[in-house]
Structure formats: structure tokens, C-alpha cells
Amino acid sequence: MTTLIFLALLLNSPLHAEEAESWLPSLQTQTPEEGFQLALTLARKGVTETQGDPEVLHGERPKYSQDAESLIAASQVVATHFQTIAAANDYWRD
Amino acid sequence: MTTLIFLALLLNSPLHAEEAESWLPSLQTQTPEEGFQLALTLARKGVTETQGDPEVLHGERPKYSQDAESLIAASQVVATHFQTIAAANDYWRD
Amino acid sequence: MTTLIFLALLLNSPLHAEEAESWLPSLQTQTPEEGFQLALTLARKGVTETQGDPEVLHGERPKYSQDAESLIAASQVVATHFQTIAAANDYWRD
Amino acid sequence: MTTLIFLALLLNSPLHAEEAESWLPSLQTQTPEEGFQLALTLARKGVTETQGDPEVLHGERPKYSQDAESLIAASQVVATHFQTIAAANDYWRD
Amino acid sequence: MTTLIFLALLLNSPLHAEEAESWLPSLQTQTPEEGFQLALTLARKGVTETQGDPEVLHGERPKYSQDAESLIAASQVVATHFQTIAAANDYWRD
Amino acid sequence: MTTLIFLALLLNSPLHAEEAESWLPSLQTQTPEEGFQLALTLARKGVTETQGDPEVLHGERPKYSQDAESLIAASQVVATHFQTIAAANDYWRD
Numbered sequence: 001m002t003t004l005i006f007l008a009l010l011l012n013s014p015l016h017a018e019e020a021e022s023w024l025p026s027l028q029t030q031t032p033e034e035g036f037q038l039a040l041t042l043a044r045k046g047v048t049e050t051q052g053d054p055e056v057l058h059g060e061r062p063k064y065s066q067d068a069e070s071l072i073a074a075s076q077v078v079a080t081h082f083q084t085i086a087a088a089n090d091y092w093r094d
Numbered sequence: 095m096t097t098l099i100f101l102a103l104l105l106n107s108p109l110h111a112e113e114a115e116s117w118l119p120s121l122q123t124q125t126p127e128e129g130f131q132l133a134l135t136l137a138r139k140g141v142t143e144t145q146g147d148p149e150v151l152h153g154e155r156p157k158y159s160q161d162a163e164s165l166i167a168a169s170q171v172v173a174t175h176f177q178t179i180a181a182a183n184d185y186w187r188d
Numbered sequence: 189m190t191t192l193i194f195l196a197l198l199l200n201s202p203l204h205a206e207e208a209e210s211w212l213p214s215l216q217t218q219t220p221e222e223g224f225q226l227a228l229t230l231a232r233k234g235v236t237e238t239q240g241d242p243e244v245l246h247g248e249r250p251k252y253s254q255d256a257e258s259l260i261a262a263s264q265v266v267a268t269h270f271q272t273i274a275a276a277n278d279y280w281r282d
Numbered sequence: 283m284t285t286l287i288f289l290a291l292l293l294n295s296p297l298h299a300e301e302a303e304s305w306l307p308s309l310q311t312q313t314p315e316e317g318f319q320l321a322l323t324l325a326r327k328g329v330t331e332t333q334g335d336p337e338v339l340h341g342e343r344p345k346y347s348q349d350a351e352s353l354i355a356a357s358q359v360v361a362t363h364f365q366t367i368a369a370a371n372d373y374w375r376d
Numbered sequence: 377m378t379t380l381i382f383l384a385l386l387l388n389s390p391l392h393a394e395e396a397e398s399w400l401p402s403l404q405t406q407t408p409e410e411g412f413q414l415a416l417t418l419a420r421k422g423v424t425e426t427q428g429d430p431e432v433l434h435g436e437r438p439k440y441s442q443d444a445e446s447l448i449a450a451s452q453v454v455a456t457h458f459q460t461i462a463a464a465n466d467y468w469r470d
Numbered sequence: 471m472t473t474l475i476f477l478a479l480l481l482n483s484p485l486h487a488e489e490a491e492s493w494l495p496s497l498q499t500q501t502p503e504e505g506f507q508l509a510l511t512l513a514r515k516g517v518t519e520t521q522g523d524p525e526v527l528h529g530e531r532p533k534y535s536q537d538a539e540s541l542i543a544a545s546q547v548v549a550t551h552f553q554t555i556a557a558a559n560d561y562w563r564d
Contacts, residue, residue: 022407022408022409023409024407024408024409024412025407025408025409026408026468027408027462027467027468028469031116031118031119032116032118032119032120032121033116033117033118033119036118036136036139036143040140040143040144042412042455042458043451043455045412046416046450046451046452046454046455047447047448047450047451049412049416049454050416050447050450050451050454051447067444068161068164069163069164069167069445070444070445070448071141071144071145072141072164072167072168072171073167073445073448073449073452074140074141074144074448074451075137075140075141075144075168075171076140076167076170076171076174076452077448077451077452077455078140078143078144079136079137079140079171079174079175079178080174080452080455080456080459081455081458081459082136082175082178083174083175083177083178083459084455084458084459084462084463086121086178086181086182087178087181087462087463087467088462088467088469091121091181091182092120092121093122093182125210125212125213126210126212126213126214126215127210127211127212127213130212130230130233130237134234134237134238162255162258163257163258163261165235165238165239166235166258166261166262166265167261168234168235168238169231169234169235169238169262169265170234170261170264170265170268172234172237172238173230173231173234173265173268173269173272174268176230176269176272177268177269177271177272180215180272180275180276181272181275185215185275185276186214186215187216187276219304219306219307220304220306220307220308220309221304221305221306221307224306224324224327224331228328228331228332256349256352257351257352257355259329259332259333260329260352260355260356260359261355262328262329262332263325263328263329263332263356263359264328264355264358264359264362266328266331266332267324267325267328267359267362267363267366268362270324270363270366271362271363271365271366274309274366274369274370275366275369279309279369279370280308280309281310281370313492313494313495314492314494314495314496314497315492315493315494315495318494318512318515318519322516322519322520350537350540351539351540351543353517353520353521354517354540354543354544354547355543356516356517356520357513357516357517357520357544357547358516358543358546358547358550360516360519360520361512361513361516361547361550361551361554362550364512364551364554365550365551365553365554368497368554368557368558369554369557373497373557373558374496374497375498375558398501398502398503399503400501400502400503400506401501401502401503402502402562403502403556403561403562404563418506418549418552419545419549421506422510422544422545422546422548422549423541423542423544423545425506425510425548426510426541426544426545426548427541443538445539446538446539446542449539449542449543449546450542450545452546453542453545453546453549456546456549456550456553457549457552457553459553460549460552460553460556460557463556463557463561464556464561464563
């Protein structure tokens with residue numbers, strides 16, 4: 001029992017990057033709108049993976065989310081990811 | 095007539111953030127010109143999704159819409175989205 | 189008749205972007221050189237659509253057209269649009 | 283004879299944007315190396331088409347050709363054009 | 377045992393630029409999530425290959441990992457690499 | 471012998487832009503890792519072709535190779551070239 005509890009704690013420990021459920025199981029979405037949401041997710045993930053510390057991230061958010069240049073740069077990242085996801089879904093053509 | 099005017103006002107009202115209809119039902123457009131308009135929509139959406147507060151957005155708009163560098167950066171985002179939409183429509187080839 | 193005039197005024201109102209002739213009827217061009225010209229057109233359109241006021245645009249033009257960084261950034265937008273147009277024309281291969 | 287000389291001068295005159303020979307007759311090149319040279323040509327053309335005045339261009343050249351950030355930005359434009367040309371030549375695969 | 381320890385130290389020694397195993401044996405990954413991790417790897421590799429000195433790299437890391445603009449720019453590089461890897465894996469479509 | 475030495479010097483002379491061997495004979499590489507190295511080569515070539523003077527280049531290198539923003543921008547150029555080379559090699563799929 002102790003071993004099981006130990007394993008459970010180990011697997012759920014924040015030291016393990018590998019979560020039980022993937023944050024990105026598939027690039028397939030039902031609609032273009034969901035595809036755009038996924039592009040936003042991927043864009044944000046690129047930022048959080050580069051800067052792991054949530055405090056720094058939250059400290060920076062007011063800055064880039066209020067700066068015109070940063071907003072446009074963020075929109076560019078979304079555009080690139082959306083391009084990938086759209087191709088992955090064959091442009092949601094019927 | 096009154097009903098029609100009422101409906102017209104209702105549909106154009108900015109107070110309805112959540113439409114019954116998706117804002118992006120499809121990447122298909124009839125013409126390249128409409129495709130370009132859709133690219134503009136997607137570019138703007140990337141900005142509004144990053145910065146949800148309309149006050150901040152409207153505060154920043156005068157700034158980036160008057161700055162040469164930001165105008166060009168915004169045009170780059172549109173270019174990326176237009177590339178996606180053009181591919182989605184098979185370049186509107188007859 | 190009143191209704192028809194009303195509709196005509198409504199449709200021709202400057203609030204409607206739809207012009208009689210499209211500025212972008214097709215992505216097809218006869219030559220790569222014309223394709224490059226079209227890429228320039230699309231790049232400029234992205235800027236004018238973001239900043240609708242011609243006075244602001246003309247005020248900014250001297251600035252970005254004399255600044256090295258902005259010139260290169262503008263060239264990047266053209267490159268992206270040219271990539272799209274080239275693909276649309278199957279690279280003008282015989 | 284005078285007519286011929288006159289025509290020659292007319293055609294070579296910088297006042298005529300339309301040259302007798304196209305500067306971009308094709309995207310096809312014999313080798314990847316020539317393709318890279320063509321990418322450089324297209325990148326430069328994007329700059330010269332945005333800023334038509336040769337004096338301004340030559341005034342800016344020392345600036346961006348000595349600034350690290352501008353050099354890298356210029357290399358990015360070349361990369362995008364090279365991507366297009368490589369695809370146009372089917373990557374020069376035998 | 378001593379030989380094994382010696383070999384382990386030798387292989388892990390930073391003095392050997394040429395590792396026994398390639399750092400990029402394949403673009404194929406089992407899942408999109410792993411593909412995203414590989415995109416992060418490629419993005420970082422581009423930085424380390426440009427600046428070989430680990431001291432400089434570690435000196436810069438706090439700077440760019442705390443700056444909103446740099447975080448977004450880094451996310452853009454990841455997006456481009458992810459686009460490549462997604463295509464390489466045919467978008468992990470079943 | 472003197473002729474051979476003379477020829478060797480001539481061919482290696484920096485005054486001859488046209489080398490006997492192309493610096494880019496092919497986009498084909500055996501492995502993804504070599505493909506990444508080729509991407510680095512292309513990225514650097516874009517810089518050296520824009521700024522021909524080696525003194526200026528070497529003067530700038532310390533600057534951009536120590537600046538976080540420039541390092542990321544350089545990584546972006548590499549990413550674009552790697553995307554091209556990966557496609558050229560059909561992603562090194564077996």
C-alpha cells in the first residue's frame with residue numbers, strides 16, 4: 001500500500017512533466033473555431049514552456065497584453081499555429 | 095417595418111459578445127476578396143483573444159494603427175492568415 | 189418605391205465595403221513579375237485595411253519608407269504574399 | 283537612325299517602369315545556388331519597390347547592412363523567398 | 377567498473393561536441409505532444425548553435441525568459457518548427 | 471609545380487566570387503541532423519550575402535550572438551530554412 005501511495009505521489013509530483021492525460025492528444029478539431037482555440041493553446045504553451053516560472057509569466061502578462069507590438073506578435077504566433085491546424089484538418093472542408 | 099428595424103438594431107448591437115452562430119463557421123469564401131476580409135478577421139481575433147479587455151484594446155488601437163512598424167507587423171499577420179485561407183479555397187481556381 | 193430607394197441607399201452606403209468591382213478578382217497572373225506586383229498590392233492592402241485613415245497612412249509613409257528595419261519588415265510581408273501567389277499559379281511552370 | 287537612337291534611349295530611360303525584359307521571367311533555376319541568388323534578388327526587390335527613391339535606399343544601406351538585427355531580418359526575408367523558389371523547382375531533386 | 381565509470385564520464389563530458397548518438401535521429405514522434413517537445417528542442421538548438429558559449433547563453437537566459445517580447449518571439453520559432461514536425465508526421469492522423 | 475601552386479592560390483583567392491565547387495550543390499542530406507546543419511549554413515549565408523564586408527560581419531557577431539532578441543531572431547531564420555530542407559528530403563521518412 002505504501003508503495004502504491006508512493007507511486008501515486010511520484011507520478012503526480014510536479015517534478016514529472018508527463019501528465020496522466022496529454023494536453024495535446026490530437027490536432028483534429030470539429031470546427032474551424034475550435035481549431036483557432038487550439039492555436040491559441042499552442043501559442044500560449046510555447047511561452048509557458050520557454051518560461052517555466054508562473055510568477056514571471058504572470059508578471060509579464062500585463063505588459064505584453066497591453067502593448068500593441070506584443071499583441072500583434074502574439075497574433076502572429078497564433079496565425080502560424082492555426083495554419084498548421086487548418087492543414088491538419090484539411091481545412092474542415094466537407 | 096418596426097420589427098425589421100428592431101431586428102437590424104439587435105443584430106448590429108455590440109452588446110452581444112456571444113453570438114448564437116460561430117464567428118468562424120468555415121474557411122470557404124466565394125472570392126479572394128472575401129478571403130482577404132476573413133484573414134483580417136482572423137488577425138484581429140488573435141489580438142482580441144490575447145487581450146480580452148475591450149478598454150485596453152481600444153486604448154491600444156490608436157497607438158498601433160498610427161505606428162509604421164506596428165502597421166507592417168499587423169499586415170504580416172494578415173498575410174499568414176490569407177495564406178491559410180487561400181490554400182483552404184484551393185486558391186479560388188476555377 | 190420608397191422601399192427600393194431605401195434599399196439602394198442602404199447597399200451603397202459607405203458603411204458597405206462591397207464595391208462594384210473587386211480589387212482582388214483572382215490570384216492568377218500571367219507572369220511571375222505580375223505575381224510579385226500583386227504581392228505588393230496585398231501587402232499594402234493589409235496596411236490600409238488596418239489603418240483606414242488616409243491622412244495617418246500618408247503621414248506614416250515617409251517614416252517607414254525611410255527606415256531600414258521597416259523596409260525589411262515590409263519586404264517580409266511581400267515575401268509571404270508572393271509565396272501564396274506563386275503556389276496559386278503553380279509557380280508559373282510551363 | 284535618329285528614331286532608333288531615340289527608341290533605345292526611351293526604352294532604357296529610368297522613367298519607364300516597364301522594361302523590355304522582365305526582371306523575373308521565371309522561378310526556375312538550374313541549381314540550388316542559383317535559387318538562393320534569386321531569393322536574394324526577390325528580397326531586395328521587395329525593399330526597392332517599397333522605397334522607390336534610390337537616394338533614400340543608398341542612404342539606408344550602410345545602416346541596415348551594419349546592424350545585427352537588420353542583417354538577421356534581411357536573412358529571414360531571403361529564407362522565405364528561398365522556400366518559395368525551392369518548392370517551385372521541386373527542390374532540385376534529380 | 378572503473379572503465380565503465382570512465383566511459384560514462386567521457387560520453388557525458390561537454391568537451392566532446394560529437395556525441396555517439398545523434399541529437400536529432402528522426403522527425404517522427406508518437407504523439408503531437410512529443411512533437412511539440414521536439415519543436416522546443418529544435419528552437420533551442422538554433423539558439424545554442426548560433427551562440428556556442430554556454431556562459432553567454434546562460435547569461436542571456438534570464439533576460440529573454442523574463443521579457444514579454446522575447447518570450448513571444450521564442451514561441452514563434454517553436455511554432456515554425458512544430459509546423460515542420462506536424463507535416464513530417466502527417467499530423468498524427470490515424 | 472609553380473603553376474599548380476599559382477592555380478591553388480587563384481582558386482582560393484577571395485577575389486573570385488565563383489568557386490570551383492558550389493557551396494550549395496544540393497538540399498539533400500542523409501540525416502535530419504545534417505539537414506539542421508545545412509539550415510544553419512543557409513541562415514548564415516543570407517547574412518553574409520547582405521553584408522559582404524567580413525570586417526563588419528565580425529564586428530557585429532559579438533553583438534548579435536550575445537543579445538537574446540537577436541539569438542531568437544537568428545533561430546527563426548534557421549527554422550524557416552530547416553522547414554524547406556525537411557520538405558526537400560521528404561522529412562527523412564524511411
